Amino acid sequence: MILIEDVLKAQKNISQIVLKTPLGWIENYSKKYAANIYFKREDLQQVRSYKIRGAYNKISSLSKEESERGVVCASAGNHAQGVALSCKILQIQGTIFMPIPTPNQKIEQVRMFGEDFVDVKLVGDTYDDAYHAAMEDCEKHKKTFIHPFDDKKVIEGQATIGLEILDQLNEPVDYLFLPIGGGGLAAGILSIFKALSPDTKIIGVEPEGAPSMSVSIKNGKNTTLEHIEKFVDGAAVKRVGDLPFAICKEHLTDVITVPEGKVCQTILDLYNKNAIVVEPAGTLSIAALDAYSEAIRGKNVVCLVSGSNNDIIRTPEIKERALLYANLKHYFIVKFPQRAGALKEFVVDILGVHDDITYFQYAKKTNRENGSAVVGIQLKSAKDLEPLVARMKHHDFYGDYLNDKPDLFEFLV
Numbered sequence: 001m002i003l004i005e006d007v008l009k010a011q012k013n014i015s016q017i018v019l020k021t022p023l024g025w026i027e028n029y030s031k032k033y034a035a036n037i038y039f040k041r042e043d044l045q046q047v048r049s050y051k052i053r054g055a056y057n058k059i060s061s062l063s064k065e066e067s068e069r070g071v072v073c074a075s076a077g078n079h080a081q082g083v084a085l086s087c088k089i090l091q092i093q094g095t096i097f098m099p100i101p102t103p104n105q106k107i108e109q110v111r112m113f114g115e116d117f118v119d120v121k122l123v124g125d126t127y128d129d130a131y132h133a134a135m136e137d138c139e140k141h142k143k144t145f146i147h148p149f150d151d152k153k154v155i156e157g158q159a160t161i162g163l164e165i166l167d168q169l170n171e172p173v174d175y176l177f178l179p180i181g182g183g184g185l186a187a188g189i190l191s192i193f194k195a196l197s198p199d200t201k202i203i204g205v206e207p208e209g210a211p212s213m214s215v216s217i218k219n220g221k222n223t224t225l226e227h228i229e230k231f232v233d234g235a236a237v238k239r240v241g242d243l244p245f246a247i248c249k250e251h252l253t254d255v256i257t258v259p260e261g262k263v264c265q266t267i268l269d270l271y272n273k274n275a276i277v278v279e280p281a282g283t284l285s286i287a288a289l290d291a292y293s294e295a296i297r298g299k300n301v302v303c304l305v306s307g308s309n310n311d312i313i314r315t316p317e318i319k320e321r322a323l324l325y326a327n328l329k330h331y332f333i334v335k336f337p338q339r340a341g342a343l344k345e346f347v348v349d350i351l352g353v354h355d356d357i358t359y360f361q362y363a364k365k366t367n368r369e370n371g372s373a374v375v376g377i378q379l380k381s382a383k384d385l386e387p388l389v390a391r392m393k394h395h396d397f398y399g400d401y402l403n404d405k406p407d408l409f410e411f412l413v
Helices: 002-014 028-035 051-057 064-069 078-090 102-119 127-141 152-168 186-194 213-221 244-250 261-276 281-289 311-324 340-349 382-394
Strands: 024-025 035-040 073-075 094-098 117-120 174-178 203-209 254-258 300-305 327-338 356-362 372-378 398-401
Touching: 002 051, 002 186, 024 152, 024 186, 028 035, 035 152, 035 398, 051 078, 051 152, 064 261, 073 078, 073 127, 078 094, 078 102, 078 117, 094 102, 094 127, 102 117, 152 186, 152 244, 174 186, 174 281, 186 203, 186 244, 203 213, 203 281, 213 254, 261 281, 261 311, 281 300, 311 327, 327 340, 327 382, 340 382, 382 398
Parallel strands: 035 300, 073 094, 094 117, 174 203, 174 300, 203 254
Antiparallel strands: 024 035, 327 372, 327 398, 356 372
16 A cells, blocks of 8 residues: 555645645536535646646656656656656656657647657557657666656655545545546555545446456456557556556455446536536546446545546547447448439438438449448437338348448448
8 A cells, every 4th residue: 555644745745736626516417316426626737637746746756866867758648748747847858758649739738848858759659669669768878767657656646636535525435436547546546545534435447448457356466458449548558557456456446347438428418518628538437427326326426537638639539439329320331222312212211300311421333223322320319220220121221230340330430
């Protein structure tokens, strides 16, 4: 476990740099779940995530000699920004390795926070590629690697969130929902709550496509996943940290996963109903509430909103994934007779009153009786799917259903 006295030192150390973020009661979620739902708003930090806490605590602890040699990190997002700002504040040179496909918005944010104190290097296609390049740079130039989650000083910095929650809420915390990526955040906050609020049930939440902590706890050992879904990029890791795993496996009440589509729907709900802009990883704790809807009734519940570095160019994909998760967006191969009026017949006789064509790709083949088109249809209600398919088959328009064929479906979504 992380010692509370070390976290108190970290809190003092970062107090002039890190914001004490709000812990607010959220009316619509509280009514929905018949509970007191509070959001801990780490998305309101100056780097728009909690990562500044651990990064600054670690970098500020370096010796003069280590500081002069500089630091290195590998990150595709929030950790890089925390390291960059820490380097500028402490006037330490940092080299930040990021994968080549990292969105320009995130790269520019890192450069903005670090200014002349950071050098951004784009290497490889994945975080693992960037990580290996960062480690080579560390060894070659004797620099200090700033790990995003598997480091005691970093975990102590993240743990200060736990102290703030207990100080801000004057009532017992019955449930605390935390996102889990590499596990550093959860390990730190767990250490605080087990010491100061041992009756609080702490639920770790992972994306369904990257359940590295869930799998590791099930296996009884830290396990590297072969493949992960990278959409929830702030929490999608193949392997959690060894130190976080040792703490989480002993003290987490539960670890659950939520589908990426549910994450997307939560992003849209938070924006439309609460005017909160959250990145995919930042919604995990909120998206998990449905799974605990009965248990949390009448309880005091805290959800940690971990970050808001969401690239606006991802909005169409977020909307698409949300519709697919809600069973409202469907793709078909439709067989159109090679004659005039076939499309009009499909629109009039096949589509429901509220159905909408959102995708249409068709190439006319004059030497065939039927021409196939790929058609995307958005429904108003999920229950409209079965009647739609029945009408397509009755009028001989039905070719195939693509949503459950991943090899074909990946070309559309």
